[in-house]
Amino acid sequence: MVRPAMSEEEPEPGPGADETSSHEAFTNAAWSIPSYILSGMAVYGGLGWLLDHWLGTSALFPIGILVGLALAIFLVYHRYGR
C-alpha cells in the first residue's frame, strides 16, 4: 500500500477496513501467544499440581501442563487463526 506522504486531513481508515483488521489480527495473534501459552500451562499445570498434592500422585502436574499447552494453542487458533 502506497500511502500519501505527510497529509492534511485525509479520510481514514483509508485502504479498506479489511486490511486493517487482518493486520491487527495477525499482530495480536503473534504477540498474544506467549501470554496464552504461559496462562494455559499455569492454570492446568497448577490444577494438576494441586491434585497431585491432594491425591499423592505425581503424574498429573506434567499432564496438566501439556493439556494447558494444547488448550492455549487451540484458543489462539480459534481467536485469530481463521
Add this chain to the structure above:
Amino acid sequence: MSAPHLLASGGGEEFEAPGLHIFDWGPLFPDGPSWLDWLTKPVLIVALSALVTVLFAWRAFRSPKLVPKGIQNIGEVGYLFVRDQIARPMIGKDGDKWMGFLFATFFFVLFMNLSGVIPVLQLPAPSHIAFAIVLAITVYVIMLFLSVKHQGLVGYFKNMMFPPGLPKPLYLILAPIELLSNIILRPFTHAVRLFANMFAGHLLLAFFSTVAWWFLVEKLTVLGAGVGVVGFLMTIVMTAFEIFVQSLQAFIFTLLAASYIGGALHPDH
C-alpha cells in the same frame, strides 16, 4: 573511572565475566547529601530520555513550516511512522486521537533503550525491570479503563472470557486461561519483553567488551590476543545489533500498547 575499569572487575589474575553487578548503580554522588541518594545513573538516564523526548517534539513541532526543514523533517518522519505503522493499523479510525500518547511512548522508550549504546551513559534504562513495569502498568491501566468504559464491566469480562463460536462446555475449560492471560500475564509479558531484551543486550555488550579489554590490554599474551581481537570485533557487531534490537523493542512496546488500546475500544475480534 572509565567503563573498562568498572567492567574488568576485581583486578584478580583470572578473567572474570561481568555479572549482575554491572546493573548495580549506587547514588550518583556517593559523598553528596543523603537527600540526593535517589539520583542513580538509571534514574538520570530516564530523566534525560524524558527531557530529550520533550525537547525533540517541541523543537520539531514548535512552529511547523509547510515545507519542513531540519528537525521538523525528522519529527514528521517519526510521526508518520508511528501513525501509519502503529496507530492506524492497531486502533483504526480512532488511532489519530492516540498519537500523542503513542508518539511520546515510542520516542521515550527509544531514547531510554538507545542510551545503552551512547558513550558514557551506556546503560539501557529498561534493563532495570522497574522502568519497564511502570510503562507497562500505565498502558494496562489505560486499557482497563477504556475496556470498562466502552464495553461495560460485564461486557468486558464477557468479551474477554467467552469468545463467540464455541460449544458451551468448552468455555468452562477455556475461560480461566483467557482470564489469566489477559488480566495478569499480558502486562507481565509486556514489561518482561522489553526488560529482558535490554538486560540481555547490555550483558552481551559488557561481556564482549570485557573480553577485548582483558585480553588486549590488561593481560596481553600471544595466545590471548586472538581472543581479544574476536571480543573487540564482536563488540562492534553486537553494538550494531543492539541498536537494531533497541529500536525494534521500542517499536514492539508501542505496537502492543496500541494493540491493547485498540482491543479495548473495539472488542469484536
